[in-house]
Amino acid sequence: MSRLQIHDVSVRFPGMNGGEAVTALSGINFQIEPGEFVVALGASGCGKTTLLNLMAGFIQPSEGYLTLGDSGISGLPRVACGLELKDQITGPGQDRGVVFQKHALLPWLNVLDNAAFGLKLQGVGKEERNERAADFLKLVGLEDFHNHPVYQLSGGMQQRVGIARGLTNDPQMLLLDEPLGALDALTREVLQELLLEVWQETQKMMFFITHSVEEALFMASRLIIMSPRPGRITHDFSLNFNKIFLETRDARQVKSMPEFIEMREKVLGIIHGDEAENGGAH
Numbered sequence: 485m486s487r488l489q490i491h492d493v494s495v496r497f498p499g500m501n502g503g504e505a506v507t508a509l510s511g512i513n514f515q516i517e518p519g520e521f522v523v524a525l526g527a528s529g530c531g532k533t534t535l536l537n538l539m540a541g542f543i544q545p546s547e548g549y550l551t552l553g554d555s556g557i558s559g560l561p562r563v564a565c566g567l568e569l570k571d572q573i574t575g576p577g578q579d580r581g582v583v584f585q586k587h588a589l590l591p592w593l594n595v596l597d598n599a600a601f602g603l604k605l606q607g608v609g610k611e612e613r614n615e616r617a618a619d620f621l622k623l624v625g626l627e628d629f630h631n632h633p634v635y636q637l638s639g640g641m642q643q644r645v646g647i648a649r650g651l652t653n654d655p656q657m658l659l660l661d662e663p664l665g666a667l668d669a670l671t672r673e674v675l676q677e678l679l680l681e682v683w684q685e686t687q688k689m690m691f692f693i694t695h696s697v698e699e700a701l702f703m704a705s706r707l708i709i710m711s712p713r714p715g716r717i718t719h720d721f722s723l724n725f726n727k728i729f730l731e732t733r734d735a736r737q738v739k740s741m742p743e744f745i746e747m748r749e750k751v752l753g754i755i756h757g758d759e760a761e762n763g764g765a766h
């Protein structure tokens with residue numbers, strides 16, 4: 485397992501319709517260690533999705549570079565980085581799985597074919613891809629739904645398929661952009677617990693974006709808070725509420741612990757302070 489490192493990264497987008505350029509991220513230095521569950525929280529527009537897109541290799545930084553172990557993800561060529569990277573700049577890669585809020589499933593395919601779709605694109609043979617997809621469908625509790633068309637499934641079950649699909653390459657890292665944001669409260673809590681179980685089982689690095697402070701505190705082994713204009717990481721907390729849950733399996737009890745409530749108030753204060761500073765802009 486390798487660590488993900490972000491070195492002095494900034495991202496500027498050209499202004500829309502001839503407007504001013506936007507500095508979405510500035511001076512980001514950050515690393516994710518093997519086994520960490522990192523959650524990013526912050527006001528709208530503070531650059532959370534931009535950061536995830538960088539890690540996924542979907543976009544390039546304007547300055548700086550990213551590495552996963554001794555492979556470059558994006559940024560300056562390895563010569564300019566002064567590093568001995570094993571691989572050239574790779575962009576998106578099988579070592580990083582992505583799960584979106586809208587599960588982006590293919591409605592004409594069944595659950596198994598959706599979960600195995602990425603493997604199919606890579607040319608993995610049918611038997612092997614079905615076997616690998618089945619392992620991860622089992623992990624998310626869908627072992628009895630292989631042949632169901634995805635459009636017949638509830639939102640929560642569709643997102644389970646999305647999570648299984650993100651895992652089928654057995655990536656080192658799972659990048660999740662508000663994966664539970666579109667779900668009802670009850671389903672959301674069930675999937676929070678499921679994701680923690682998946683994390684415990686697979687030990688993968690997780691980078692998870694949310695707007696919910698409670699969800700962030702419950703899920704994170706490390707919580708980063710970002711602030712906009714330009715997007716920066718302003719706070720970095722180590723937490724262990726997720727481990728307490730995995731030991732006790734009692735989410736209600738964890739979320740009502742005095743330490744949890746105290747931390748929730750502290751984080752809300754930080755975020756509301758940022759929003760007030762930015763005129764509540766979204």
Ligand SMILES: Nc1ncnc2c1ncn2[C@@H]1O[C@H](COP(=O)(O)OP(=O)(O)OP(=O)(O)O)[C@@H](O)[C@H]1O
Nearest residue numbers: 497498506507508527528529530531532533534535
């Ligand atoms: N492709 C783009 N072109 C121009 N500006 C962009 C582009 N993508 C993002 N931005 C701008 O960069 C800033 C950061 O956007 P980003 O989507 O990363 O924030 P976010 O924290 O994920 O927001 P939200 O919580 O609302 O999803 C915003 O000001 C946004 O308008």
